[in-house]
Every structure is written in C-alpha cells, then in structure tokens.
Amino acid sequence: MALMDKYVTKLDSLDFKKMYNNDFLLTWEKTKDELEAVFTVAEALKELRVNNISSKIFDSGLGISLFRDNSTRTRFSFASACNLLGLEVQDLDEGKSQIAHGETVRETANMISFMADVIGIRDDMYIGKGNTYMRDVSKYVQEGNAEGTLEQRPTLVSLQCDIDHPTQCMADALHIINEFGGIENLKGKKIAMSWAYSPSYGKPLSVPQGIIGLLTRFGMDVVLAHPEGYEVMNEVEEIAMKNAKESGGSFTKTNSMEEAFKDADIVYPKSWAPFIAMEKRTDLYAKGDKAGINSLEKELLAQNAEHKDWQCTEELMKTTKDGKALYLHCLPADISGLSCEVGEVDASVFDRYRKPLYREASYKPYAIASMIFLSKIKNPQGVLSMLEKNNKSRKIK
Amino acid sequence: MALMDKYVTKLDSLDFKKMYNNDFLLTWEKTKDELEAVFTVAEALKELRVNNISSKIFDSGLGISLFRDNSTRTRFSFASACNLLGLEVQDLDEGKSQIAHGETVRETANMISFMADVIGIRDDMYIGKGNTYMRDVSKYVQEGNAEGTLEQRPTLVSLQCDIDHPTQCMADALHIINEFGGIENLKGKKIAMSWAYSPSYGKPLSVPQGIIGLLTRFGMDVVLAHPEGYEVMNEVEEIAMKNAKESGGSFTKTNSMEEAFKDADIVYPKSWAPFIAMEKRTDLYAKGDKAGINSLEKELLAQNAEHKDWQCTEELMKTTKDGKALYLHCLPADISGLSCEVGEVDASVFDRYRKPLYREASYKPYAIASMIFLSKIKNPQGVLSMLEKNNKSRKIK
Amino acid sequence: MALMDKYVTKLDSLDFKKMYNNDFLLTWEKTKDELEAVFTVAEALKELRVNNISSKIFDSGLGISLFRDNSTRTRFSFASACNLLGLEVQDLDEGKSQIAHGETVRETANMISFMADVIGIRDDMYIGKGNTYMRDVSKYVQEGNAEGTLEQRPTLVSLQCDIDHPTQCMADALHIINEFGGIENLKGKKIAMSWAYSPSYGKPLSVPQGIIGLLTRFGMDVVLAHPEGYEVMNEVEEIAMKNAKESGGSFTKTNSMEEAFKDADIVYPKSWAPFIAMEKRTDLYAKGDKAGINSLEKELLAQNAEHKDWQCTEELMKTTKDGKALYLHCLPADISGLSCEVGEVDASVFDRYRKPLYREASYKPYAIASMIFLSKIKNPQGVLSMLEKNNKSRKIK
Known part of the structure; x- marks a missing residue:
C-alpha cells in the first residue's frame, strides 16, 4: 500500500x-x-x-x-x-x-x-x-x-x-490530535485556556483567542479562565460560543484558574494583556503619546502583579485529570526560577512537558x-x- | 508554432x-x-x-x-x-x-x-x-x-x-513598447521628462538622466524640462543629443513644464536634486561636514519650494496629446493630498494611471x-x- | 578515466x-x-x-x-x-x-x-x-x-x-597543500605563526591556535612567535606539542619574530589579543562593567603599541627560505600605509602575495x-x- x-x-x-x-x-x-x-x-x-x-x-x-x-x-x-x-x-x-x-x-x-x-x-x-x-x-x-x-x-x-494566531493554533491542534490518537477523540475532552502571571506585559491576545476559536470546533469542553479585567475580544467569545453549540462541546468562562484546571485533560496557561489595555495602547501609539504609553506600561505591570497567584504549579497540575493533563504552550514560556523569578509555570512542570512542547512546535x-x-x-x-x-x-x- | x-x-x-x-x-x-x-x-x-x-x-x-x-x-x-x-x-x-x-x-x-x-x-x-x-x-x-x-x-x-538607472529605464521602455504596440511605433512620439515639485529633497538624478539617455535611441522627441538650477549632468545631455541625431529623433530642453507637456504622448514628471547640489553634498559627506549638510538641506528644500507650480495636474494633463498622454513614474511618487500635501502629481491623475504604473514596474x-x-x-x-x-x-x- | x-x-x-x-x-x-x-x-x-x-x-x-x-x-x-x-x-x-x-x-x-x-x-x-x-x-x-x-x-x-577556527585553518591547509604540491611535501617545512602589530586590539586567538593545532599534524616545524604577554591558550600549546611528537615534526615557541622567520617556508604574521586579557574582558562583559572594559581597551592598545617592531617587512621576508616564504593571512590584514599607518604587514609584501592570498580564501x-x-x-x-x-x-x- x-x-x-x-x-x-x-x-x-x-x-x-x-x-x-x-x-x-x-x-x-x-x-x-x-x-x-x-x-x-x-x-x-x-x-x-x-x-x-x-x-x-x-x-x-x-x-x-x-x-x-x-x-x-x-x-x-x-x-x-x-x-x-x-x-x-x-x-x-x-x-x-x-x-x-x-x-x-x-x-x-x-x-x-x-x-x-x-x-x-x-x-x-x-x-x-x-x-x-x-x-x-x-x-x-x-x-x-x-x-x-x-x-x-x-x-x-x-x-x-x-x-488569531492560526498557524500556532493549528499546530497546537495537530499536536493534541496526535497525543489523543485522532481528532475524533477530542470530543468531550476538557481544555483550560488560562491566563497566567508574567512579569512582562502586553503579550498579544491572539493565542487565547485562537485557541477558544479553534478548539470549540471539535466538541471539546473549552474553559477560558482569567482574572477580572483580562477579558479577550467579545467577538471571539461569541464565535467560541457558536462553535461549541454546533460541535456539541461547550465554552465556559471563569475567573478561577483552579476551576479551569479541575479535571482538565489539557491546560494552556499563558499570559496576555487585557483587550481594553491593548486598545488603549493602540490609540496612544497612533497619537505618539510616549508619556501615556509609559504610564500605561506601569499600570499594566502593576495590574499583572496583583495576580501572581495565577501560576501553573505542581499543586495545580495535580488537580487535573489523573494529575496528568497535557500542558501546552506556544513558547517561549516565562518559567519561574528559570527565565524569571515568578512566571507562568513552575520549572518542574515545564521540564516534565518539555519533549511534548517541542513536538507541539514542530x-x-x-x-x-x-x-x-x-x-x-x-x-x-x-x-x-x-x-x-x-x-x-x-x-x- | x-x-x-x-x-x-x-x-x-x-x-x-x-x-x-x-x-x-x-x-x-x-x-x-x-x-x-x-x-x-x-x-x-x-x-x-x-x-x-x-x-x-x-x-x-x-x-x-x-x-x-x-x-x-x-x-x-x-x-x-x-x-x-x-x-x-x-x-x-x-x-x-x-x-x-x-x-x-x-x-x-x-x-x-x-x-x-x-x-x-x-x-x-x-x-x-x-x-x-x-x-x-x-x-x-x-x-x-x-x-x-x-x-x-x-x-x-x-x-x-x-x-543611470538602467533596470528602471529598460522596464520603462518595455512598458511603452507594449503600450504603443512595438518599438517601431516609438519613432516621432513626444516624451516630456519633467522635473516636478516634491517636499523632500536630494532625490537621485539617475532616472531623468537614464530616460533622456535611453529614449533618444528610438527616434523619439525627448524634452527635458526643469526649473533653472535643476540641471542634470552635462555629459548625459550630450549623449542624449548625439543619440537623437543618430536615431532621427530630437532632444530639447526647456524651463517650462507647460511647453514640455504640450501635445506630449508620454509624460514622466518626477522630482530630482540639482546636479551641482548633489556634487556639493558629496563633498560635504566626504568631509563629514554635518553643519554644511544640514544647511544645504535647508537651502535645497527652500529652492524646491520656489517651484511648487511644477505639478502634474489634471489641467496640465489636458494639454497633452488628446489629453491622454501616458503618465510614467518609477514609484513611489509624491502624490498631492495623499502621501504629502503638495507633491509631484494630482491624486486623480495618479489614480487614473495606477494600473499601467504597476504594470510598468512589473x-x-x-x-x-x-x-x-x-x-x-x-x-x-x-x-x-x-x-x-x-x-x-x-x-x- | x-x-x-x-x-x-x-x-x-x-x-x-x-x-x-x-x-x-x-x-x-x-x-x-x-x-x-x-x-x-x-x-x-x-x-x-x-x-x-x-x-x-x-x-x-x-x-x-x-x-x-x-x-x-x-x-x-x-x-x-x-x-x-x-x-x-x-x-x-x-x-x-x-x-x-x-x-x-x-x-x-x-x-x-x-x-x-x-x-x-x-x-x-x-x-x-x-x-x-x-x-x-x-x-x-x-x-x-x-x-x-x-x-x-x-x-x-x-x-x-x-x-579554533577550523574552516579557516583547513582552507589555509588546502592552500599550502596545493602550493607545495601535496600533503606529503609539508613534512619538514618550517612555518612561522607570528604575532604582528595592529593598531586595533582584541582580535580573536582562534587563528593562531587553530594553526598550531592543525599544522603540527603534518610533520611540519611549527614556530609560534609573539612578544611576552601575548600567550595563547595553554591547552592548545599542549595539543600542538603532542601533535608534533606524533607526526615527527616540531613545535617551538619564541619571543623573536626574527628567529621565527629565519629560513621559514611559510609565514603567518597576524595580530591577536593576549589570552589573559581576553579572559579579563570576558569577565568584564559578564559583569557589564563598561568602565573596566574601556580601561582594558586602553591598556591593550598601549601594550600593542610597545611592539610596533613586530611587522612583516620586506627586510624580514628576505630572511625567510630563499627570501620567498609563502605569506599567509586570514584577511582582512592591517596593511601599513594602506588600511592603517603602521600594521601587520608592509604594503609591498601584501601586494606581492595578493593573488595567493585570495586563492587561500577561495x-x-x-x-x-x-x-x-x-x-x-x-x-x-x-x-x-x-x-x-x-x-x-x-x-x-
């Protein structure tokens, strides 16, 4: 053959x-x-x-x-x-x-x-x-x-x-299709697309938006988690909702990382900037308002710092399905104690998932x-x- | 076949x-x-x-x-x-x-x-x-x-x-050969290679020089128009003269854009810097004379500003052959009201010729x-x- | 065939x-x-x-x-x-x-x-x-x-x-193999890898190290010459020594350019920085110590300047084998009176060897x-x- x-x-x-x-x-x-x-x-x-x-x-x-x-x-x-x-x-x-x-x-x-x-x-x-x-x-x-x-x-x-970040999200999807043994096996699987703390700011929204817009197509239970104030584009949430209905999956939102991770088959903890802050920044750049940009940066960093507890820790990983949810990231990740003092993910978690993460990228x-x-x-x-x-x-x- | x-x-x-x-x-x-x-x-x-x-x-x-x-x-x-x-x-x-x-x-x-x-x-x-x-x-x-x-x-x-700018001018020539249905049809056609106002300064002379040096080869009536003080290299003018004689065309100069455009089959209105200014600038750069360069820049911009009437307007286009001369430009052009307040060409003229201009470049x-x-x-x-x-x-x- | x-x-x-x-x-x-x-x-x-x-x-x-x-x-x-x-x-x-x-x-x-x-x-x-x-x-x-x-x-x-600079040194070797008509003919030939004065500083050690580490493999008599204080890595000298013993050649050191050039078949005069200075600089860079780097630069330039007599002159070339040693350089060279006032090599020497130098690079x-x-x-x-x-x-x- x-x-x-x-x-x-x-x-x-x-x-x-x-x-x-x-x-x-x-x-x-x-x-x-x-x-x-x-x-x-x-x-x-x-x-x-x-x-x-x-x-x-x-x-x-x-x-x-x-x-x-x-x-x-x-x-x-x-x-x-x-x-x-x-x-x-x-x-x-x-x-x-x-x-x-x-x-x-x-x-x-x-x-x-x-x-x-x-x-x-x-x-x-x-x-x-x-x-x-x-x-x-x-x-x-x-x-x-x-x-x-x-x-x-x-x-x-x-x-x-x-x-959207379609080439990333399609690669992510290829990865989980391979990990779960076929696109048909994604149905009913829970994925937590969760905000996570980062000491840098202003990261694009295209990955979380792309993920909720894509993975809701396959009958998955997609949960979007973030602190209050870190909302993504409303239009994309509506698309995710519509997708979930059509595919027989679900799309829910929560302000609790714990809730999102609970029994999840897949977790995607990643930092992003609030949509409204990005809108504001776009306007400031258009006006060339440097002082405004600087003060917005400070604001955003301070806002991030209020949510240092949003980390993908070993403890949190234990609460996922059999304690073994597949950890995803588009890379590079902010790894606590490695690339920064406190970041999106514990070094030991990242390290345990390094091989599949590289495969995901490949x-x-x-x-x-x-x-x-x-x-x-x-x-x-x-x-x-x-x-x-x-x-x-x-x-x- | x-x-x-x-x-x-x-x-x-x-x-x-x-x-x-x-x-x-x-x-x-x-x-x-x-x-x-x-x-x-x-x-x-x-x-x-x-x-x-x-x-x-x-x-x-x-x-x-x-x-x-x-x-x-x-x-x-x-x-x-x-x-x-x-x-x-x-x-x-x-x-x-x-x-x-x-x-x-x-x-x-x-x-x-x-x-x-x-x-x-x-x-x-x-x-x-x-x-x-x-x-x-x-x-x-x-x-x-x-x-x-x-x-x-x-x-x-x-x-x-x-x-010279031979790849540009040969592309320009290919374009007009195609527009006029053959190289043999260029004979006797009038082209106005004309200076035009630009709010920037110091643009190279290689296009006007290349055009008068090339299009005089094909029996065309080539007119070089520019305000006093915007002379191109003398050696190239002599080449154009010699070419015109040999090809049975003509090469003339004028300080009137109107005269150049009158009954022209093709117009090529474009800004350039005076040859002597470019020579001066070359010396200043060689000496690393920053103050000299800055003051020359101001001089040149002021000199340009005296010739804001050198624009390729709709009115001027009407005076060309049947009001329909082919408009050429090497791009990007300074388009009045689009890329600058006042520039080389009216937006409506540029827009009407956009398709052939892109083809010219292709x-x-x-x-x-x-x-x-x-x-x-x-x-x-x-x-x-x-x-x-x-x-x-x-x-x- | x-x-x-x-x-x-x-x-x-x-x-x-x-x-x-x-x-x-x-x-x-x-x-x-x-x-x-x-x-x-x-x-x-x-x-x-x-x-x-x-x-x-x-x-x-x-x-x-x-x-x-x-x-x-x-x-x-x-x-x-x-x-x-x-x-x-x-x-x-x-x-x-x-x-x-x-x-x-x-x-x-x-x-x-x-x-x-x-x-x-x-x-x-x-x-x-x-x-x-x-x-x-x-x-x-x-x-x-x-x-x-x-x-x-x-x-x-x-x-x-x-x-090491293996692609350079292997190209150098290919060059001398071709110049001397075969790798077997390198045996017993004397090469002087010599420091030479340069008005710039901090040039890598990889060429002299690579040369003594490679050419000692072929039974050549390799002499490393430099002023006191311009030592290369000790480990590489030991490798050269071991190589020489194994290949039936020799590896010697001298603080006299004259001694190195005497009867040499090949000369490779080139500037480099002292190993200990490079180590110091690496530390300063790691610490981000700008003041330290600047003062080290001054020191190194002053140290170089004490050895302006280390030049590949016509006089020195005359002392080589039949006055015709093959001159090597990895290029670009600091040529006295051409690229600098006083440098690694006399312009007339460089010029006489220009063709083989380009071939070496090829x-x-x-x-x-x-x-x-x-x-x-x-x-x-x-x-x-x-x-x-x-x-x-x-x-x-």
Whole structure:
C-alpha cells in the first residue's frame, strides 16, 4: 500500500474546494472539512519528509515574509515551509524599504509580489490593525493579479494577527490530535485556556483567542479562565460560543484558574494583556503619546502583579485529570526560577512537558506548508500521490 | 508554432555577441541591437513564466545584492530575477560585514564572489562615486576570475548609480513598447521628462538622466524640462543629443513644464536634486561636514519650494496629446493630498494611471533577468527553445 | 578515466566512518585520516564545479547561520557551501528573534532546526564561551532528533570559536597543500605563526591556535612567535606539542619574530589579543562593567603599541627560505600605509602575495561544503561518482 493512500482517502471524504487560490487568516472562516484538510495534508507532507521524499511543488517562486514583531519559531517555521515546497524566502524588512517614503499598502503589496506565491505576515501588536492590514494586502494582490500586474495570486497566510494566531493554533491542534490518537477523540475532552502571571506585559491576545476559536470546533469542553479585567475580544467569545453549540462541546468562562484546571485533560496557561489595555495602547501609539504609553506600561505591570497567584504549579497540575493533563504552550514560556523569578509555570512542570512542547512546535512548519499547498494545488490527492510515485530524494543518502 | 519562435527569430536578426560575459551599467554603452536583445529576452522569459514553464538556467549559484540606499521594488525585482533563473540571493549588508575593518574594494569584491554569478549594486547617492564603484568591482572580479580566485566571472548589473538607472529605464521602455504596440511605433512620439515639485529633497538624478539617455535611441522627441538650477549632468545631455541625431529623433530642453507637456504622448514628471547640489553634498559627506549638510538641506528644500507650480495636474494633463498622454513614474511618487500635501502629481491623475504604473514596474524583474541571461548564455535562442521543449513546470498544478 | 577516480581512490584508503552524522568543531578532535578526507572531498567538489557538474545532494533543506561577530568572507563562504549542496541559508539574527525573551539555548536550538541540515556558528569573542555554546547546541539538537522533535540531526560546523577556527585553518591547509604540491611535501617545512602589530586590539586567538593545532599534524616545524604577554591558550600549546611528537615534526615557541622567520617556508604574521586579557574582558562583559572594559581597551592598545617592531617587512621576508616564504593571512590584514599607518604587514609584501592570498580564501567554501558532505553522506565515494555520472549542469551554457 502506498504511503499516501490513507491521506488521499481522508481528503476524498472532505470538501475543501474553496481553499484553492484562497488565504488563511482566521480558523473560524474555514469549514471543519477545510481544517481537517489542513491537518491531513500537514501529516502527509510530514510523512513524505520522514520518508526522504521531496515535496517540492515549485521550481521557482518567492515566499515573502513580513514580521512586524520579533519572532524565532514562526520565522523559521515559515522559512522551513516555503523551502519544503520549493519557494525561496525574501524578508520584507520595512527598515530597509522605501515604505516610509510615501508608499501605500496597495503599492507595496504589488511591488513585492511580482513573483511571490505566498506572503506571510505577522502583525499582532495593535488592536484592530493586523488582520485589517492582511485583508488589505490580500485584496490588493488579488486586484493586481486581475489587472495583470501579477501573473499569479499570492496566497496570504497570517503568521499572527491581533485576533488569531492560526498557524500556532493549528499546530497546537495537530499536536493534541496526535497525543489523543485522532481528532475524533477530542470530543468531550476538557481544555483550560488560562491566563497566567508574567512579569512582562502586553503579550498579544491572539493565542487565547485562537485557541477558544479553534478548539470549540471539535466538541471539546473549552474553559477560558482569567482574572477580572483580562477579558479577550467579545467577538471571539461569541464565535467560541457558536462553535461549541454546533460541535456539541461547550465554552465556559471563569475567573478561577483552579476551576479551569479541575479535571482538565489539557491546560494552556499563558499570559496576555487585557483587550481594553491593548486598545488603549493602540490609540496612544497612533497619537505618539510616549508619556501615556509609559504610564500605561506601569499600570499594566502593576495590574499583572496583583495576580501572581495565577501560576501553573505542581499543586495545580495535580488537580487535573489523573494529575496528568497535557500542558501546552506556544513558547517561549516565562518559567519561574528559570527565565524569571515568578512566571507562568513552575520549572518542574515545564521540564516534565518539555519533549511534548517541542513536538507541539514542530508541527508548525507542516501546518504552514499545508495551508500553502491547499491554496496552490487544485488536486492535492493527485499531487501527493504523484510526489510519492516520483520518489525524488529530499537528500541523497 | 512554438512559443519561443518569434523571440528566436527576432534574436536571430540582432547582433549582441558582446553581451556574453559582460556587465550592464549604462544603457548608452550598449548598441541598439543589444538593447533590443534585452527587450526580446525579457518578453521571452515572461512568456515562459506565464505559460508555467521553468526558465532556470542555474542549478546552484548566488546572486549578490548590495544596496547602499533603501529600496523595495528594485530589491524584490532583483531577488525575483535571480530566483527565476535559479540563483539564490545573498545580500551584502555592509553593517554586518568587516568592510569597515580595512578591506579594499578589490578584496571585498573577490571575497563575496567565490560562487557569485551576478552582483547587483545600488549606489546612487554620491555624484562621481556609484558608477565608479561598480566599474571597480567589475574590474576586480574579472581580475579574480583571470587569476584563478573565482571560477566564474560575476556579471555586474547596476541597480542604479549616480548616472543611470538602467533596470528602471529598460522596464520603462518595455512598458511603452507594449503600450504603443512595438518599438517601431516609438519613432516621432513626444516624451516630456519633467522635473516636478516634491517636499523632500536630494532625490537621485539617475532616472531623468537614464530616460533622456535611453529614449533618444528610438527616434523619439525627448524634452527635458526643469526649473533653472535643476540641471542634470552635462555629459548625459550630450549623449542624449548625439543619440537623437543618430536615431532621427530630437532632444530639447526647456524651463517650462507647460511647453514640455504640450501635445506630449508620454509624460514622466518626477522630482530630482540639482546636479551641482548633489556634487556639493558629496563633498560635504566626504568631509563629514554635518553643519554644511544640514544647511544645504535647508537651502535645497527652500529652492524646491520656489517651484511648487511644477505639478502634474489634471489641467496640465489636458494639454497633452488628446489629453491622454501616458503618465510614467518609477514609484513611489509624491502624490498631492495623499502621501504629502503638495507633491509631484494630482491624486486623480495618479489614480487614473495606477494600473499601467504597476504594470510598468512589473517589467523590472524580467529586464534584470534578461540582462543576466544575456551575459550568461552564449546562445540564448537555443536555450530559450530548449527551456520550452523541456517544459518543466514552474509550479505543479 | 573519470574525474572522480583519484578522489575515490584516495578516500578508499582512509578511515573516516565517524564523520558521518557528526560535527566539525576542533581539528584536533579529528584523526589525520578524517582531515585528509575533508581535503579530498573539498578538492573533488571543486573539480565538479570547475567542470560545471552539479553537486547538489539536497533537494530542500536549510543551512542556519548564526554570526555573533561581523563577518564577510566566512558568511559568504558558508552561504556558498550551503548553496553548492542544495541548502538554503537562513540567518538567525538574534536581534530579530525572541531569544532575549527568556528562551534557553536548548529551546532555541530546537526551534530553529525543524528542517535544518546544518548549523554554522561564529562565536569567537568570549573566552570559554563560543566552543561551549556550540557543543550545547549540538547536544540539544541531537537530543531533539532522538526525542522526535527533529526528523534529522543538524550538523554543527564551527565558523570560528574562542579556541579554533577550523574552516579557516583547513582552507589555509588546502592552500599550502596545493602550493607545495601535496600533503606529503609539508613534512619538514618550517612555518612561522607570528604575532604582528595592529593598531586595533582584541582580535580573536582562534587563528593562531587553530594553526598550531592543525599544522603540527603534518610533520611540519611549527614556530609560534609573539612578544611576552601575548600567550595563547595553554591547552592548545599542549595539543600542538603532542601533535608534533606524533607526526615527527616540531613545535617551538619564541619571543623573536626574527628567529621565527629565519629560513621559514611559510609565514603567518597576524595580530591577536593576549589570552589573559581576553579572559579579563570576558569577565568584564559578564559583569557589564563598561568602565573596566574601556580601561582594558586602553591598556591593550598601549601594550600593542610597545611592539610596533613586530611587522612583516620586506627586510624580514628576505630572511625567510630563499627570501620567498609563502605569506599567509586570514584577511582582512592591517596593511601599513594602506588600511592603517603602521600594521601587520608592509604594503609591498601584501601586494606581492595578493593573488595567493585570495586563492587561500577561495578554498573556504569548499572546506565547509566538504565538512557538511562528509557528515551527511555515508558513502562519499559512491555519491561523488554518481554526481559525475549524472552530469547535471551547474549552469546551462
């Protein structure tokens, strides 16, 4: 039996036609079939690579990355995904470009895309901006393609916006699917997406929002826990609620970390900034109000410090299902006594889960590659089978 | 009939033997046949790409870029061109190198070129420096190749110097050739290369110089318009004059934007700094005279401000041929009311020409790829035909 | 006869099994057979390239570079080597990453390596740190591979640490092997590795240490010369002593440049900082003691200035073997009257040896590619022959 058979069979059972020539910005814009197609192709690409079979679908072409915030794993994941498919990464470093020199978003989007097959953007800092910017870029390159400026339509992949972090959350989902032995086994499992204390501040909301927006699709019991004042975007909570209803799971909120962790199968304790504070900060940045920003920072740190008890401790872990909930984190974590005095998680907890945490991260390149693949290839089943049949070595042995 | 036939036939009629293993620095160093060969191969490479046929001529090899000024479109155009032909781009970031640490140009040129097939340089800021630097690099890598340091001779492609901007102007030319339905139709067409007001200062002279040096080759009536004091390099004006005589066109100068635009088929309104100011600035930079530089900046801005009436307005556009002259710009433009209060062009004019402007820019990667191709391939006709026959997909469908 | 035959025959006579799936950090960790395997594969890869035969062994994959110090030639050599074998370079720019944000070395090492086949690190500034860091990274990625985070084990190649500069020294060795017509001809040749005056300070010790640690392997008479106070690491001197004994050569020390140069076949005059000063500086940096660093800098410059007579002059060159010793340098050199007033070498000496110096540098990409090749390919003889037989053009002609 061919390696690709099971993936092809799975894909045959799914409807994902609309992913062709499309973007990946928010998981809740995709049908469940489409999400499953992403998981399936990600696993298939991984299988090919493990078996040293080339999965290059491009002979030339560029993958453009634009990081408006520092990044290690997402940067290298995007580069890995592009390279795996045959695209060369070109980073748009805004500092080296003429963007400050009066270019519009429409103009820049087209000027960098003459031979771009994919554009990956990380823009997570300012509320109401990142996702909008990505949609603008997408609109303009589609227009450029229609007008004849661009011979191809570059696919937009969000590498984290102000609302969602789809490549992270899809990698997280791939991880738990593998840990629990199949997507069907997620039903009824309890996950605690919990705020946790950090001595730094202003961390994006996109991970907790992305998690409650995605994992409610699979019939899970998703609990969002945070201290009062650390609310996430209301719109995303409503999506989570709707998802849970449709999938036969649940979405609940609590101001108690203990309650969230109780009997949880999975815990995701992580710091984030209050949505309203991020909104305020976005306004202050827009006004260039440095004094305001500084005083907001102090406020936020003081607010965080009131919740030092929100830590993922050994004691708390013991209260989870059989004391063995799967611990998730998007990394890097603030580890008490290691990267900071007091942080999100006890060093011993983190250390016990280090291997699965690294594995969790290792799905990201495949998740990204899968998103690109499904946007570029009309008949993924046929192409996966063809790649296996061609059996070109990834590396000569 | 094969896709490549018409390009092969055209190339068969041209003499471009000397382009093999040669650089591309100034358009007026090339014969008219050679320029036509660049246009032809650019169109052929575009045709291959549109038809999803790989035009890789390199299996490995580096394309080195060195940008001494910020750049978006030229940077991505160079990267696109290299990638299209199979070269990987490596940027020589002088800040990260040891160049300050006592290396000579000869040494650096050789040390970065061990596996470099092409070196693209942008060095347009200082009068008398950029072009000279490129010639030095070219001389030294040829020497390195002859001496056995380098196994190949890296091709130098100017990505803009103090004198010419050949990749931009060749892309501009490709654009108007396409708009007017053939190079033969340019004869007798009037183009106004005109200074325009900008609230910034010190923009390079290489575009106006490049345009008058190139478009006078095709029998066009080229008018250079600018306020008194904004003269370009005298040597380039003489070249334009000589070109016009030889091609049966004309080259005239005026201090009136109105006169230049009157009945023009094409207009290219764009700001630039006076040649003598740029010379002065180059000296001041060499001396490290900060106070001098600052006071020159103020002078130049004040001088610009005296010519706010030099704008490409709707009124002025109406005076062009049938009120419909083709509007050109190398981008980004200073658009009145959009990127600045008062700038080079009315927003409504710019907006009406946005699509052709983007198309104009989209020729640049192909122009650069063509220059590299003609330097690297002894028998372009044979190789273009072979690429078509091989019919390797650029992207699996 | 096939091009690869002589290299295959040579490799057949060597035992280098342990290089497979291994790192290259210090030359003295390798057997003499293993060093000869590196030389042989480097020459074979060069032969293939000169004959326009592709030596790509990877269809996709990343080569990660991490430069903790500025670099031109090593950066481009690493990029060239990766490109030659089919790997795309991704630079880990620590400024753009989240490393400051609480990541451990273990975490970063894994997070950048999902699809990394090789990691090249330059970390030469701090005594006791660079080599240790590389070993940590290697340990962690091997662990990651064993744990299933990484599907492949990235090969570590030191691009210069605090102890050795193996890619430089192996390139230097390749150069002298070629100049003297074979590795067997190095026996009994005298090389002077000598300190030389420089107006800058704090240059790494890795080159002199690497040279005495490597060239004592080949039966050469290696003389280390420096003013009192400029001692190198004691451990490396002991290795040189042991090497010399084993290889039938000698290792001696002197505080006289004249003595070292006398009748030398090869001279390598180069500035470096005293080991104890580098240790002191490392401590000061660790403490963040800026005042201490500044005063140490002044001290070191003053100490250097006491030894301005340590220059490679024409007079000194006359005292070497037949007045014609081969002059080596890792470049860039401090050239008297050119890059500085008084420096390591007379301009006329440097100029006379410019061609061989550039050639010396040109071996570096092949040395690096060879190290990667031998780590990745179990049967180099078979693969080299196969590459020749496949005869894929590096560049279409």
